[in-house]
Amino acid sequence: MRLSQRVQAIQPSVTLAITARAKALQAAGERVLPMAAGEPDFPTPAPIREACVRALEAGHTGYAPSAGIPELRAAVRKRVQAELGLAYGDDQVVVSCGAKHCLFNAMQSLLGPGDRGLVQSPYWVSYPAQMVLAGAEPVLLPIPASGAGLNRPALEAALGERTRVLVLNSPCNPSGHVLSADDIDYVAGLARQNDLTIVSDDIYDQLIYGPERPAHILRRHPDLQDRVIVVHGVSKTYSMTGWRLGYALGPKPVIAAMRKVQDQSTSNATTFVQHAAITALESPPALVAGMLAAFAERRKRIVAGLSGLPGLRCQAPDGAFYAFPDVSGLLARSLDGQAVGSALRLAELLLERERVACVPGEAFGAPGYLRFSFACSLEVIDEAIVRLGRFIARLG
Ligand code: PMP
Ligand code: GLU
16 A cells, blocks of 8 residues: 655654653563653642543533633633733634644644745754645754754755744753743844744743743744744643643634644544643642752753763753753764664663663754653662663773
8 A cells, every 4th residue: 555755754753662662661571761751750730630530520521612622722821921921812822632733733734845844953853744744844954063052054044935934942852952032032033034934832941940931032022923833731841741732822824724724633632631721721830849849850960970971971951851961972982892873873772781761862853962851760860870881881
């Protein structure tokens, strides 16, 4: 049977594939250190779980409006108004099955054959694949010489009539980098001059370790409300990855298009989950403060541990829950007489030999790096550093 060209042009998600492999090893009784998946290891907070049970008991088990229940759409608008200082109408919001689903609907709505979408490396795995599924060409901007942030020369070189979309993701998965206000202002100028639509993936914006809120394009440039699609969700902030709930806000015609895509594909996100999401979005910050404090402690521990290993260089991430060390110093070394060669092979070897699951930088357009999620216990982090140290000591 012949498969479509579109689907043949993409690969399965590397993050999901490695996570599945690590879980299969765990199920077979191996003690794998799970540092691949980007998912908090905490239970969803009790008030949110209870709200879900109440919604089930109250019979909220039928179809809901495809774009989301009105009460949740209202809660999203209120929350975003508090965060960004901007009012959105009810027809400027859509609730979907996760932020990933929102991004997919956005790419389907904004891009088509002949169009180009810009993605700054290192990038989260799914942006380019979703652009390809929309028939468009992703343009992957190389990591800038400074090591993080925007590659301005590459970005400018990629502008053109058919370049329609630029994805922003700050804090960034995988690097944890937060874009500077200067980079944000620069993007705002380019967007105005070049008729660019910005897709701002804000999924990690509550997980930050410095005293300051990350700069947001719409807080700094509210006049761009008609060319920015805001994507967010409850997965990371409230430890609700499996509940599958995200939301997007933007100009009315784009949201109407995204709603159409959703009408004709998935319909509504799970009805009783939407009721629980209202509780999440209306909860005080104290509900998640404990998780954030735990991430902050783990961040310190893993950055110190990785920085102490020979051949690795690790910057402390500004946000999210990933350490992203540069491992290029290990790639010319060898194991059992064979050169390691690539981060991809290094990640394979770490899983095979030391049962440490992490994601190779190739998945994010960053060969020479590994991504370790520190959404895991301090014990797992400590044990991982021991195993990595043992592995490196064995390299020739
Ligand atoms: N964007 C980024 C950068 C992510 O890391 C993730 C996590 N999978 C998502 C979007 C999607 O999140 P969700 O679980 O809401 O689909
Ligand atoms: N976003 C998470 C990660 O980067 C979950 C996996 C995925 O959805 O790709 O690991």
